Amino acid sequence: MKHSWYSFLIILLIFSCESAPEKNTMEDFIYADSDFVLTINNLDNFKSNTGNNNFIESLSKTEHYKTFTETLNFLNQIKSQQPFYINLFKDQKDSLTYSFVTKLTDSVFTLDSLKITREPYQLKGLAVEKVNIDKQIIYVSKQGDLLIGSNNTSHLEDLFNGNTKNASVKKIIQTQDKDASFSVYLNNGSLKHIFKNTTIPFKTLTNNLTFDTEVSQNELVLTGITKATDSSSLINVFKNTLPQDNQLAQITPSNSDGFLSITFNEFSVFKDNLDRFNTVDTITKNTTLFDNIIEFGELYTDTTSVVVLNTIDVIATKEALLSEQEKIEDFRGVNLYKFSKPDLFKEQLKPFITLDKATKYCIINQFIIFASNTDALENVIINYQNQTTLNDRPYYKDISAGLSSQSSILQVLNPTNLEQLVTSNLNTKQDLDFSKYKSSAFQFIYDGDFAHFNAIIKQSKNTVAENSITEIFNIKLDNDVLNTPQFVKNYRTKQQNIIVQDVTNKLYLITNDGKILWKKQLHGPVLGRIEQIDMYKNGRLQYAFATPNRVYVLDRNGNDVKPFPMKFSDQITQPLSVFDYDKRKKYRLFVTQGKNVLLYDGRGKKVKGFNFKSAKEDFNSQPQHIRIGRKDYLVFKTEHKLYILDRRGKTRVTPKTNLNYSNQPVFDYNSDFITTTKEGKLATITTKGAVSVMDKNLTDNNSLVSTTKTLVSQSNNLLNIKDHTLELDFGTYTPAQLFLIDNKIYISTTDKQTQKVLLYDSNGVLQDNFPVYGTSAIDLKNIDKDSNLEFVTKGENNSILVYKIN
Structure with a gap:
């Protein structure tokens, strides 16, 4: 039913x-x-x-x-x-x-x-x-x-x-x-804790919190605000203060569990607010130790914690410690002293500080560091002097790039403490593997009567060896992948996105970090590659392509651009060809229906003056535009005839010999036209119409791709790159592809039987660390801000893979 x-x-x-x-x-x-x-x-x-x-x-x-x-x-x-x-x-x-x-x-x-x-x-x-x-x-x-x-x-x-x-x-x-x-x-009652410090329950921190979430495969980015209506919420202890640079990462050992940093521009204002929150008499136990600090915090380890004060006047702060000058030892040129007020920080700075046995301290630059034992202090000194603090670690730099440099509260956690925070809130004893999340951060930035909230939970990038290949992400679609994924330009970022279709004809646009931006249900499979056009000549690119009964033009959000999609009662039999003859964004869209070709401009209007009517038989490849010298050539091909026309559809070159042509495209090679015959021979046609045929020992199941100087042909397990013939392992190979990137040529094919992607240079040399896993042809480009190339291929039936070539 x-x-x-x-x-x-x-x-x-x-x-x-x-x-x-x-x-x-x-x-x-x-x-x-x-x-x-x-x-x-x-x-x-x-x-x-x-x-x-x-x-x-x-x-x-x-x-x-x-x-x-x-x-x-x-x-x-x-x-x-x-x-x-x-x-x-x-x-x-x-x-x-x-x-x-x-x-x-x-x-x-x-x-x-x-x-x-x-x-x-x-x-x-x-x-x-x-x-x-x-x-x-x-x-x-x-x-x-x-x-x-x-x-x-x-x-x-x-x-x-x-x-x-x-x-x-x-x-x-x-x-x-x-x-x-x-x-x-x-x-405020929805979470137990947002901090490692369990003496700060979420319901004590604020009344509510809202945040927007950006999701990619390896990262969660949270951005929002929180607002508390009265002084009983801890967030309001920052009222009338200004956040400062969070500098505790400079002193936090990379082998720590993380840290909590608290900043303000005036400690006295902050302390008055904190005392009201704690309902403490502000007269009791006043100390000058805190007068010149703009940041304090706690560094966490698995056994204890360390309290750090960041002062803007280290001389004045040292003077406040004149009565605490009993030296314990000298460690690597840093003096360690006894401290006689072990419960001072927990008492004065609760609930932010939990350490109640601060019996020793040392001074490193503007940082005053307190701990319960010398081992903890020595660990801080060692990591600082060896430049192995969190601030020196690439994974911390990676997440801090996405945070504000100034915040009232900044918490950074290692994988173990992130797991503890999650399991506590979910009330579970389930083991969760967060080992790849080397550093996660949560911050609040007080601003007037509310606070901004940011958080980053991100997998750390593995250190990669030179010339290695790393998988960036693996994205699962809702259904099996239908066609070869391809890169498309993101005109806003000047980088590349990924576009792909599944077997239900749903089209996906995916960012280069693995976030699905949109999906678009289409009426049929996309024919060939998707082209990009600048319809309005304003730098904003649209996606143009054909399905068996429609021609689509979509904007960056996946919305139809009027008057598209154009509907056709007769079937479209070849991919949409898009030509921009003079690179002036005056587009011509060629729609092939059997032996007929229809011509439209970039706005979907029929172009007048194109005089080619139809062929005698169906075209076996899509229309092509080739420019040789100063002349434009439109090339249409059927099994028995090659049409070489001018822009108006009139014959410009007539081949002097008839051949039986394959379904391979026609290329400009050494200023001639080149393609293959059904028998697997190379056919060259000059601009004067002279025809020559060369036997390259190709079978009838052949493929051809070329630049003006580099010719690549393939049949079965033989791959010919210029004058180099490579005998590949027996298998089922995708048609060879040629990529020209930064004046270097790459040739790729994929053995679908053994699921191996191969990549060669123009001399037929297999590139380092290939083959790699993949089940379809690839697309190869530099898709992000670094100088390394990436490629995309199909993985499992419903997934696509993106690799980086380091």
């Missing part, structure tokens, strides 16, 4: 529903007492990007995560381009309750499960439908153009009829970025 969400919506539309008239926006159905509010801007991309993220994949092993995903399993049955709000909280029975709201307009919903029942359900005048999807029951209703649902009838009724008092929550959520992968709102 087939079920569709569309029929369900029809049922909803015929119901009459009386609801509070003021609740007519999606934000009106945000539940203020939710533990979490999840904002999904694009549900399809959300599923793909979270499914491809390694950190989230690690969490999927936990029971908490499994419960969460099972509860929201109904999302797998919904396909919508509209934003979603999902409220999540624990009810009085400690069961996970949720509700959601989205717009009906322009939404497409499908219920694919065969195990589904539907029935009307009445709630105090509210028209509801009870839907059972694979034994999961949800209750749904509508308000205007909104669809609202929940797994709890009481909660659903409250959303419609109750006073949710969510004005403040709505205001915060309205700050979320509509272009983010997804956004999260957290109430």
Whole structure:
């Protein structure tokens, strides 16, 4: 039995529903007492990007995560381009309750499960439908153009009829970025801890937190704000202070578990705020030790911690320590002293500092370092002098590049402490492998009456040897890969993105760090390569291509550019050819239908004055544009005839000998036209029409690719590169490809049988560390800011791989 969400919506539309008239926006159905509010801007991309993220994949092993995903399993049955709000909280029975709201307009919903029942359900005048999807029951209703649902009838009724008092929550959520992968709102009771220091529970820190999330395969970047309404929240101890540069990484050993850094411009203001928070008499135990500091913090190890003060006047701070000058030893030229106030920092700087046995200290430049034993101090000295602090580590530099250099609170954690933080919040004993996350950071930047929040959880790049090949990422599509992935230019970043299609004809655009930007459902498979054009001559590139019955032009967001797509009743039989004769962005789009060619300009209008009507038989390759000298040649080819025309479609060259041509393209080689015959011979045609044929021992299953000076031919396991003939292992090879990058030529082919990608130079020399794993032809370019080349290929049936050649 087939079920569709569309029929369900029809049922909803015929119901009459009386609801509070003021609740007519999606934000009106945000539940203020939710533990979490999840904002999904694009549900399809959300599923793909979270499914491809390694950190989230690690969490999927936990029971908490499994419960969460099972509860929201109904999302797998919904396909919508509209934003979603999902409220999540624990009810009085400690069961996970949720509700959601989205717009009906322009939404497409499908219920694919065969195990589904539907029935009307009445709630105090509210028209509801009870839907059972694979034994999961949800209750749904509508308000205007909104669809609202929940797994709890009481909660659903409250959303419609109750006073949710969510004005403040709505205001915060309205700050979320509509272009983010997804956004999260957290109430102060939703997390246990956000710091390693468990004496700072999340509910003590602030009232709420919202952040936008950018997701790629190896990285999570969180950006948002938090606001607390009263002095009982710890974040407000930074009121009337200015954040400073966080410098503790300069003194933190790379073998530490991380650090917590606290900054301010005036300690006295900060201390007054902190004392009010701690309800401490500001007169008690005043000390001049802190007068000139702009930063303090704690460095963590697996057995103890170290307290660091960062002073702007080291002489004055030393004077405050005149009574603490009993020397213990000299270690590598640094004096170690006794300290007589072991509980000073925990008492004066709680809850930020936990060390209560600060019995020793030393001074390194502007840093005053306190610890409970000399081993901890010596470890700091060794790493500082050996330049092996966190600040010297590339993985820390990598994450700090994405953070603000000045913050009120900065916490940096190593893999072990990141795992402890996650397992504590998820209440699990599951072992999570975060070993690749060498350094993760969380920061708050106080600004007026709120604070900015940033966090980076990122896999560290492995140190790679010169000439090695490393896999950058492996992205899974929703379905099996249909065609060869290719690189396309990102006109904004001047780098490269990846475009690929799956077997359901869904087109994906993916960034060069593995984030799926959008998906576009097409009416058929893409023919050949996707071209890029600048339709409006403003530097913004569009994607142009053909499927069997349409010609598409898409903008950078995957939206159709009018008047495209152009629909054709007769089948398009060759890839779309796009020519820009004079490099003036005056595009010509050639559409091939059997033996006919239709010509359009870049705006989709038919071009007048093109006089070529049709061939006598179907074209066996796509139209080509070749420029030799100052003349343009349009080349069309059938099995028995080669048409070499001018721009208006008139014959410019007539071959003097008829041949049986293969389906291989025609190339400009040494200022002649070259292709192959069905018999596997090389056919050369001069601009005067003279024809010569050369036997290169190719079979009828041959391929050809060429630049003006380098010719590459291939048949079976023989690969000819200029004058070099390479006898490859027997296998099933993709047609050889030729890449000209920075005046160097590369030739690639892939053995689909053994799943090996091969890459040669123009002299037939196999490049270092090849072959590598891959199951399709490749695309090769420099896709990012460094000087190394990358290539993309198909991996498993539903995945694509990107490699870097170091």
